[in-house]
Amino acid sequence: MYASSATVVAATGTAACSSPRPRSSLHNVRLTSAARPALRRHHRRAACAVLEKTDKTAQVVADENSYVLQTYGRPSDLVFTHGEGAKLFSADGREFLDFAAGIAVNSIGHGHPHWVAAVQDQATKLVHTSNLFHTEPQATLAKRLVETSFADRVFYCNSGTEANEGAIKFARKWAKKNAGVDPYDADAVGPSEVVSFHNCFHGRTMGALALTYKQQYKTPFLPLIGGAKMATYMDLDSAAAVIKKGKTAAVFVEPVQGEGGINIATKEFLQGLRDLCDEAGALLVYDEVQCGLGRTGKLWAHEHFGVEPDMMSVAKPLAGGMPIGAVLMKQHVADAMAPGDHGSTFAGAPLVCAAANATLDIIGEAGFLDSVQAKGAYLRGELAAALKDVPHVVEVRGTGLICGVELDCPAGPVTSACMDAGLIVITAGAGNVVRLVPPLIITEEDIDKCVSILSAAVKGL
Numbered sequence: 001m002y003a004s005s006a007t008v009v010a011a012t013g014t015a016a017c018s019s020p021r022p023r024s025s026l027h028n029v030r031l032t033s034a035a036r037p038a039l040r041r042h043h044r045r046a047a048c049a050v051l052e053k054t055d056k057t058a059q060v061v062a063d064e065n066s067y068v069l070q071t072y073g074r075p076s077d078l079v080f081t082h083g084e085g086a087k088l089f090s091a092d093g094r095e096f097l098d099f100a101a102g103i104a105v106n107s108i109g110h111g112h113p114h115w116v117a118a119v120q121d122q123a124t125k126l127v128h129t130s131n132l133f134h135t136e137p138q139a140t141l142a143k144r145l146v147e148t149s150f151a152d153r154v155f156y157c158n159s160g161t162e163a164n165e166g167a168i169k170f171a172r173k174w175a176k177k178n179a180g181v182d183p184y185d186a187d188a189v190g191p192s193e194v195v196s197f198h199n200c201f202h203g204r205t206m207g208a209l210a211l212t213y214k215q216q217y218k219t220p221f222l223p224l225i226g227g228a229k230m231a232t233y234m235d236l237d238s239a240a241a242v243i244k245k246g247k248t249a250a251v252f253v254e255p256v257q258g259e260g261g262i263n264i265a266t267k268e269f270l271q272g273l274r275d276l277c278d279e280a281g282a283l284l285v286y287d288e289v290q291c292g293l294g295r296t297g298k299l300w301a302h303e304h305f306g307v308e309p310d311m312m313s314v315a316k317p318l319a320g321g322m323p324i325g326a327v328l329m330k331q332h333v334a335d336a337m338a339p340g341d342h343g344s345t346f347a348g349a350p351l352v353c354a355a356a357n358a359t360l361d362i363i364g365e366a367g368f369l370d371s372v373q374a375k376g377a378y379l380r381g382e383l384a385a386a387l388k389d390v391p392h393v394v395e396v397r398g399t400g401l402i403c404g405v406e407l408d409c410p411a412g413p414v415t416s417a418c419m420d421a422g423l424i425v426i427t428a429g430a431g432n433v434v435r436l437v438p439p440l441i442i443t444e445e446d447i448d449k450c451v452s453i454l455s456a457a458v459k460g461l
Contacts, residue, residue, distance in 0.1 A: 054092055056079070056091045056092075057077060057078070057079045057090070057091045057092050060079045060091065061074075061076055061077070061079065075419070077092075078090055078094075078419075079091040079092075082110075082111075083098065083106075083109075083110025083111060084109075084110055084111050085109045085110060085111070085439070085441060086098050086099075086109055086110075086438060086439045086441065086442045086443075086446050087110070088110065088424065094422070095422060096419075096422050096423065096424050097422060097423050097424065097446060097449055097450060097453075098110070098424050098438065098439065099423060099424055099425050099436045099437070099438040099442075099450050100424045100425060100426045100435075100436075100437060100438075101317075101437055101438055101439045102321065103290075103316070103426065103437070104258065104290045104295060104316050104317060104402070104437040105316045105317055105321055106317070106320065106321050106439050107293065107294060107295065107316075107317035107320065107359070107363070107439060107440045108317075108320050108359055108362045108363070108439065108440065108441060109439035109440075109441045109442075110321075110439075112320065112358075112362060112441070114358055114361060114362060115320045115355060115358045115359060115362065117358075118354050118355065118357065118358035118361075119322075119351065119354060119355050119358070121354070122137065122350055122351050122354035122355075123351055125350070126350045126351075127349065127350060127351045128346070128349045128350070128351070129349070129350065130345055131156075131343060131344065131345075131347065131348060135348075135349075135350045135353070136350075137350045137351075137353035137354045137356075137357060138156065138348040138349075138350065138353045140353070140357055141154075141348075141353045141356050141357050141360075142154040142156075144357065144360055145314075145326065145328060146328070148299055148360075148364075149299075149300060149312070149328055150308040150309065150312075150328070150330065151312065151328035151329055151330060152329070152330050152331040152334060153328075153329050153330075153331065153333075153334040154326050154327070154328055154329075155170075155326065155327040155329070155342065156324070156325070156326050156344065156347035156348030156353075157324075157325040157326065157327070157344050157347045158323050158324060158325055158344060158346055158347055159203075159315055159323060159324075159325045160202075160203055160287075160289035160290075160313060160314075160315035160316060160325055161202070161203025161204055161205045161208045161209075161325075162203075162205070162315075162325045162344070162347075163289065163313035163314065163315050163325035163326060163327050164202045164203050164207070164208040164211070164252070164287060164289075164313050165203070165205055165207045165208055166313075166327045166342055167250070167252070167285050167311050167313050167327050168194055168207045168208070168211075168225075168250070169207075169341070169342055170311065170327065170329065170333055170336065170337060170342070171194065171249045171250035171282075171283045171285065171311070171333075172190075172191075172192050172194075172249050172250075173336050173337065173341065174249070174283060174332075174333050174336040175190055175191040175192065175248075175249035175250070175281070175282065175283070176188070176190035176191070176192075177336045178191075178281055178336075179191055179246070179281070183336075190249075191246055191247055191248055191249045191281070191282065192226075192227045192247075192249050193227040193228070193229055193242075193244070193247045193248045193249060194210075194211060194227060194228055194229070194248075194249055194250050194251075194252060195229045195230070195231055195239070195242050195243055195248060195250070195251040195252065195282075196211035196212070196213070196228065196229075196230060196231075196251075196252045196253070197213070197230065197231050197232065197233040197239075197252075197253055197254075198213055198230060198231070198232050198233050198260075199213050199233055199257055199259075199260030199261060199263060199429070200212060200213045200233070200252070200253070200254060200257060200259075200260055200287075201213065201214070201254075201257070201258070201259035201260060202252060202287055202313075204217065206221070206224055206225060207224075207225050209221065209224055210224035210225045210228040211228055211252055213230070213260065227249075229242040229248075230242070231243075233253075233257065233260070233263060233265075234263075234265065234266070234269050236268075236269065236272040236273070236276070239251070239272070239273060239276060240276055243276045243277065243280050243282060244280060245279065245280040245281055245282075246280075246281075248277075248280050248282040249282060249283065250277075250282055250283040250284070250285050250310075250311075251273055251276070251277055251282060251283070251284055251285065252285045252286075252287055253265070253270070253273060253284075253285070253286060253287065254286070254287045254288070254290075254291060255270065255286055255288065255291055255301040255302045255304070255305065256290075256291035256295075256296060256301050256399060256402060258290035258291060258402060258428065258435070258437070259290070259428055260428065260429060261404055261406065261428045261429025261430070261432075261433045262397055262398050262402060262403065262404030262428060262429075262433060262435060264397070264398075264399055265305065266305070267305040267306060267307065270302065270305050270307040271305075271307050273307075274307050274308075277310075283309075283310040283311060283333065284309045284310050284311075285309055285310065285311045285312065285313070286301075286302050286309040286311075286312040286313070287312075287313050288300060288301050288302070288312055288313065288314050289313055289314060289315045289316050289325075290316055290402070290437070291402060292312070292314050292317075293314060293316075293317045293318055293359075293363060294317070294363045294368070294369055294372055294400075294440055295317070295372075295400055295401060295402050295437070295440070296372075296373075296376075296399045296400035296401075296402060297369055297370070297372040297373030297376060297399065297400035297401075298369060298400075299363070299364075299369065300312070301399075304399070310329065310330050310332070310333055311327060311328065311329045311330070311333055312327070312328045312329075313325070313326075313327055313328075314326050314327075314328065317359065318356050318359065319352050319353075319355040319356040319359060320355050320356070320358065320359040320362075321355075322351070322352045322355045322356075323352065324347075324348075324352045324353075324355075324356055325347075363440070368440070371440075372400050372401050372440050373400055375401060375440075375442060375444070375447065376398065376399065376400040376401045376402075376403065378444060378447055379398075379401070379403055379436070379447050379450070379451070380396055380397070380398055380403055382447060382448070382451045383396045383403070383405060383451055383454070383455070384396045386451050386452075386454075386455035387405065387455055387458060390455070390458055390459055391461065392407045392408050392409050392458065392461050393405065393406075393407060393408075393458060394406040394407060394408055398436075401436075401437065401438055401440055401442070402435075402436075402437050403435075403436040403437075404428060404429070404433045404434065404435055404436070405433065405434040405436075405454070405458070406429070406432060406433050407432050407433070407434070407458070407461075408432070409432065409461065410431050410432060411427045411431060411432055411433060411434045412427060412431065413457075413461060414434055414454070414457045414458055414461065415427055415434060415457075417456075417457035417460060418453055418454055418457050421453045421456070421457070422453070423449070423450055423453040423454065425450075425454065434454065434458075436450070436454075438450070
């Protein structure tokens with residue numbers, strides 16, 4: 001821990017940048033009289049630089065604590081200033097290997113030249129118009145999303161939770177029309193229930209929150225929207241008990257649960273849900289906010305299983321770090337909607353869509369997704385080998401570059417030890433899973449460093 005400038009003044013009686021001559025570490029070297037002033041100046045400059053960086057960190061943290069609503073737990077001595085590739089750099093000069101990627105957002109890393117050039121170019125032309133007008137980047141992005149997925153239409157929003165809110169609305173109106181109920185008759189009753197699964201995470205706004213599993217996220221804000229039903233992930237009997245014809249409008253499921261602990265569905269489970277939805281006249285909705293857009297080594301996570309949804313929510317990595325969300329849907333869902341049914345002021349703006357198009361350029365490069373699968377297999381293999389027979393390790397699991405190390409104890413001490421050693425990883429599940437969701441552009445050298453630090457942290461439990 002560096003001393004503050006005030007501490008230096010109190011201890012020395014002089015200003016921080018005029019501190020007494022530091023002792024040379026070259027104890028056995030006799031300095032000439034000409035060399036001593038130069039050495040003193042060097043040490044003063046170094047001391048000033050350290051204190052300036054420390055003061056900057058302290059000031060930013062103090063301002064954040066004073067003026068920002070305190071809904072996040074953040075390190076009290078860390079302020080990031082810039083990133084490059086899979087690395088982040090702090091105000092006090094430290095370097096970190098980023099295996100969290102802004103919670104699976106920075107999939108193409110920090111400062112990718114192609115992405116930066118696209119954003120800079122669009123920023124000089126047009127940033128925002130609202131959705132009252134057409135813009136080229138929005139139309140181009142929608143075309144690309146449709147042509148690379150199951151979908152026929154795209155609705156834009158600004159985040160993953162907004163995408164799920166939109167999908168809930170679309171599903172409820174679709175279900176009423178599909179049941180022959182007038183959706184504009186306030187007294188009419190149609191299917192409206194929405195099913196989700198244990199350990200799921202769909203967002204923190206009121207509709208998406210009603211679908212989310214963790215009770216501590218929900219209890220302070222009750223009552224939430226009605227009609228939310230919960231089933232057990234990977235249990236078709238549990239799902240069948242709550243998916244009911246005439247009641248269920250939609251079933252929301254993550255092909256790979258991220259927040260829930262890196263839990264991976266199977267083809268049989270997703271096909272079973274598809275069949276249950278078809279029998280009940282309900283929509284199947286995939287939440288690929290975290291697992292989509294190349295994270296698993298396929299553009300869309302559900303492609304591993306070959307079971308298509310009616311709708312899908314996407315967000316996190318779509319614009320390479322800028323805020324965007326989208327609902328992808330088949331035409332029969334789109335046909336239920338009309339102008340004025342839903343909207344967003346900022347959604348689909350030219351700047352963020354240009355960023356998203358640049359992100360798709362990179363993810364779509366030949367061999368890119370294959371490399372994600374190969375690097376993911378290497379990461380899991382190296383972790384499994386390094387953690388074999390290590391106490392507290394339950395399992396290493398994942399697909400592509402979404403990976404979890406399940407422990408039989410809280411993972412917080414491991415993530416803290418990793419941070420101290422220059423590696424950023426985060427927790428998932430019940431706080432007992434170390435979650436690794438690095439930029440998709442990481443190298444094997446990055447993976448080796450991650451495995452070395454993480455395995456040492458786990459062994460230190």
